Amino acid sequence: MIDYENKNILAPMVRIGTLPMRLLALRYGADIVYSEELIDWKFLRSKRRYNEILKTVDFIDQTDGTIVFRTNAEEKEKVVLQLGTCDAERALKVAKMVETDVAAIDINMGCPKEFSIKGGMGVALLEQSDKAYNILTTLVNNLSIPVTCKIRILETPEATLRLVEKFINSGIKAIAIHGRTRYERPQHFVNTDAIKYVSSRVSIPVIANGGSKEIEKYSDIMKFKELTGCSSVMLARAAEWNCSIFRKEGLLPMDTVIKDYLKLAIEFDNSPANTKYCIQNILRDLQETPRGRRFLDCQTLEQISAIWELDGYCNERQKLYQTLGISGRWQVNPDDLQPPNKKLKLENDDLNDVEQMKVCFIRASFTHSTLPKSELHSWAGKNGHKLPIYETQQVQKLFRSILTFNGKKYTSSFWEKNKKFAEQGAALVCLFYLGLKTKDDLIMLGSIINK
Numbered sequence: 230m231i232d233y234e235n236k237n238i239l240a241p242m243v244r245i246g247t248l249p250m251r252l253l254a255l256r257y258g259a260d261i262v263y264s265e266e267l268i269d270w271k272f273l274r275s276k277r278r279y280n281e282i283l284k285t286v287d288f289i290d291q292t293d294g295t296i297v298f299r300t301n302a303e304e305k306e307k308v309v310l311q312l313g314t315c316d317a318e319r320a321l322k323v324a325k326m327v328e329t330d331v332a333a334i335d336i337n338m339g340c341p342k343e344f345s346i347k348g349g350m351g352v353a354l355l356e357q358s359d360k361a362y363n364i365l366t367t368l369v370n371n372l373s374i375p376v377t378c379k380i381r382i383l384e385t386p387e388a389t390l391r392l393v394e395k396f397i398n399s400g401i402k403a404i405a406i407h408g409r410t411r412y413e414r415p416q417h418f419v420n421t422d423a424i425k426y427v428s429s430r431v432s433i434p435v436i437a438n439g440g441s442k443e444i445e446k447y448s449d450i451m452k453f454k455e456l457t458g459c460s461s462v463m464l465a466r467a468a469e470w471n472c473s474i475f476r477k478e479g480l481l482p483m484d485t486v487i488k489d490y491l492k493l494a495i496e497f498d499n500s501p502a503n504t505k506y507c508i509q510n511i512l513r514d515l516q517e518t519p520r521g522r523r524f525l526d527c528q529t530l531e532q533i534s535a536i537w538e539l540d541g542y543c544n545e546r547q548k549l550y551q552t553l554g555i556s557g558r559w560q561v562n563p564d565d566l567q568p569p570n571k572k573l574k575l576e577n578d579d580l581n582d583v584e585q586m587k588v589c590f591i592r593a594s595f596t597h598s599t600l601p602k603s604e605l606h607s608w609a610g611k612n613g614h615k616l617p618i619y620e621t622q623q624v625q626k627l628f629r630s631i632l633t634f635n636g637k638k639y640t641s642s643f644w645e646k647n648k649k650f651a652e653q654g655a656a657l658v659c660l661f662y663l664g665l666k667t668k669d670d671l672i673m674l675g676s677i678i679n680k
Contacts, residue, residue, distance in 0.1 A: 231306065231332040231375055233403035233434035233461055236260035237450055237475055240405075240438060240465035241311040241337065241379070244506050248285070248299045249493035251308060254468060256489075258475035261307050263463075264298060266337045268350075269314040272297055272323045277330075282555045283497055286330050293626040293646060294561030299497065300330055309377070311335040315349035315360065317367040324372055333375040333402070336364055339438075341381065341411045352381055352411040358392060362399055369400035379405035379438070379463075386426035393427050393435075405436035405463050415442065415466065424457040434460035441466035447477055469510050487511055488537050494530065495543045498550060498557050501530045501675070508533065528591045528675035544679065551678065559589070559678065561644055563624035583631060583638040584662050587677065590645060590653040594674040601656035608665060609634070617659065619652045630655040637662075 239246065239254040239262040246265035254262050275288040275297040288298040300308055310331045314320040324334045337345070338354045338361060345351030354361040361378070368376040378401060383389045393404055406427060408419035419439040428435035437457035444450055444467045454462050467474050472490070473481040481489075487508055494504040505527065515521045520536065527533045534543035550557075556565070590601070597603070606616055617634035627644040628651035639662060641654035657676060660666040671677045 231261065231309070231402075233261070233377070233436065236436075236461040238405075238436060238461055238463040239263060239468055239472075239475075240463045241266050241309075241335070242465055242469060244503060245469050245510065247499060247503055247507075248301065248304075248497050249490060249499050249504070250472065250507055251304055252301075252493050252497075253472050253486075253490050254475055255304060255307060257473045257481075258477060259307075259468075260461075261309060261332075262304060263309045263311050263335060264331075266311045266313045266340065266345075267298055267323075268348075269312060269316065269319040269323050272312075272326065273319065275326075277326065280556075282550060282553045285497065288326070289566075291566045291625070294566060294644075295558060296500075298327070301497075305330065306332050309333045309335050311337050311379070313337050313340070313345060313348075313350045314364060315354065317360075317364045320364050321367050321371055324368055328372055328374055331374065333377060334368060334372065335405070336361070336368070336376070336378040339379045339381045339405070339407050341414075355380060355383065355392065355411070358395060362395055365396060365399035365401055375402035377401050377403045377405065379407070379436075381407045381409060381411055382420055382423045384410065386423045389423060390427050390430055393431055397431060397433055401433065403434040403436060403460070404431075405438050406459075408437065408439040408457070419443070421453070421456040424459060428458045428460070436461045436463045438463040438465065440464075441468075444474065446480060447474065450474070470513065471511065483511060483515075484537065488539065491534055491537055491539050492542070495534065495539070495546050498555065499530070500558065501528060501533065504530060505533060528594050531679060532675065547678065559587075559643070561627065563627055563644065566625070580631075580640065583640050584658065585640055585642050586658045586661060587643050588641040588654050588657045588661070588671060589643045589676055590641075590650045590657060591675045592650070592653075594676070601653045601660055604665065605634075605656045605660055605663075608663070617656070619655065621648050621651055623648070632656060632659050634659055 237260050239259045241263035243265045251262040274290050276291055278287050280287050285299050285301045287296055290297050308331050310327055337351055340351030346353045406424050408424045424437050437459035440453040450462050473486055512521055524536050531540050531543045534540045609616055617632045619630050619632055621630040628648050629644050630651035631638055631640045632655035639655055639659040641658050645651040645654055672679045
């Protein structure tokens with residue numbers, strides 16, 4: 230059973246707290262790691278699958294094949310899934326889905342962002358304490374793993390204490406307190422006195438959060454713990470900027486942290502977009518340097534890895550995974566989702582006479598004037614041809630377009646996330662068969678895998 234006493238914890242952070250960063254934090258010395266906040270209704274669209282190649286447990290969105298949550302044995306006893314919810318029944322359904330794969334469940338009652346508040350989640354629950362209490366009680370009474378919640382302080386320490394005591398009565402095992410109100414942001418000072426007022430008066434572990442502004446090295450974690458009188462400390466931005474903040478031996482150089490993170494991102498087939506986002510938050514101002522700008526131009530995991538001389542390792546891993554038959558976003562097909570989705574038939578659903586190629590469209594690789602459709606339409610006009618016709622098929626949240634041009638048909642077998650991207654992908658295939666784009670061009674654009 231997970232213990233919340235005297236722990237250094239990676240905070241839940243949207244788009245940061247995916248598997249590679251959580252594992253990096255653990256390897257650097259974190260005791261507990263939280264997932265990014267996962268919204269209940271989105272999680273309920275997923276199916277659990279064990280990934281034999283990566284040795285991970287994946288929860289896969291059945292509308293588009295994307296990974297909602299990925300975990301593995303290394304973190305099983307230390308990972309807490311944070312849930313965004315405003316409904317006890319939905320929260321319990323999700324918790325039951327992951328009960329055997331995570332160490333605990335946490336309910337987010339601290340997010341002050343508009344999306345959460347409008348959905349009745351995050352800090353909105355602090356103003357509906359009966360509903361919040363019901364969610365916690367429902368989980369505590371029906372799960373075999375611990376339940377916690379993360380809140381923000383209220384306007385007075387006394388009001389915060391009353392709320393915390395109410396939540397403790399639900400049976401939660403610990404509570405994380407961010408030392409700012411719902412209206413305060415990182416530029417405001419964290420109210421350590423308010424956290425201490427609560428922590429000194431309750432019986433369960435209190436986890437102090439919000440001190441990243443004052444935490445620049447490992448010893449600062451201990452100072453923050455003393456200031457708040459808390460059992461444990463939770464780090465967000467300080468860990469986001471340099472995850473080696475958890476090392477007792479001291480901080481590692483930024484490039485070492487990025488390389489360590491990249492190796493994990495490659496090993497666990499993390500999405501290029503998520504990998505790039507995490508590294509951007511490590512680089513921060515250094516994105517404006519020549520190397521930083523080269524990095525910002527990258528669209529694939531291999532391109533990102535090349536900046537830190539890990540492209541060979543990345544290419545080797547990706548080839549191995551392809552050989553082993555990995556099933557990731559690149560391989561998503563509506564027929565493979567569970568249960569298989571019925572296709573919406575096109576008039577010409579038979580693809581025997583269609584030139585096919587697996588090409589994905591990455592919007593950031595193009596300017597408005599170099600978009601595949603723009604290039605194809607411009608070439609058609611200059612050469613006296615009629616413009617192509619696009620026929621798009623949608624299955625749930627997946628799209629594929631068949632392009633007809635000069636009596637021939639072209640399509641990409643990569644299912645895109647919207648109609649516009651599907652049309653651009655089909656145009657890329659057409660440009661390739663017309664000789665206007667080479668395989669090397671498509672590799673540079675990140676549109677095909679370099680096998």
